Amino acid sequence: MFRRVLIANRGEIALRIIRACQELGIETVCVYSEADADAPYLRLADRAICIGPGPSKDSYLNIPRIIAAAEIADVDAIHPGYGFLSERADFAAICRDCKIEFIGPSPEAMGKLGDKVEAKRYAKAAKVPVFPGSEGAIEEEEEAVEVANEIGYPVIIKAAAGGGGRGMRVCHNEATLRTNIKKAQQEALAAFGNGAVFIEKFLERARHVEIQTLGDKHGHAVHLFERDCSMQRRHQKV
Structure with a gap:
């Protein structure tokens, strides 16, 4: 059983982890950005450490600052919640190198399945049926249009490193696809530190x-x- 856990997330996600840890008698350490300094859930943690300004890239996605907070607080483990760094294999590997338990899959498992583009390749290799779509990450707008024309509209843009609905856009025609491809990439980069997106056929009634x-x-x-x-x-x- 862990003695003390750092929660590398915010809001309701952090609150749920705090409550679960309290039920198990585990101390909690929350990290927070300057924008969340007055968030009510922080008062429920045993300790809270500020890790930077409001933008996620400077706080909740800043691996060195999170590791530094974990070492300062002398935690046994880091719980990433979901979103942010929860599917980053490099973060899990750094935790292991620092002798901090990462509560989640191993870096090796996430390297295969944490990235949805790679996960889809493994699924196809294992003969698992997958939706028609791009073979890899979409880099350019014209590439997205070509894939969509091939599989037919509507299509959905998805963040390769994503979760929680972030970086997703449903497009019913070429105009909306061209408008949304860059927006999805930017949202994915801001939310997960990885702007890679891919395209799949979208089922409207499923x-x-x-x-x-x-x-x-x-x-x-x-x-x-x-x-x-x-x-x-x-x-x-x-």
């Missing part, structure tokens, strides 16, 4: 059903049955 699995480094694994995630707001499960 159910989103997940089977969630959880495993540990000792070889134990469980699944949490089906979860209907069809009710969404801004592409984020409600």
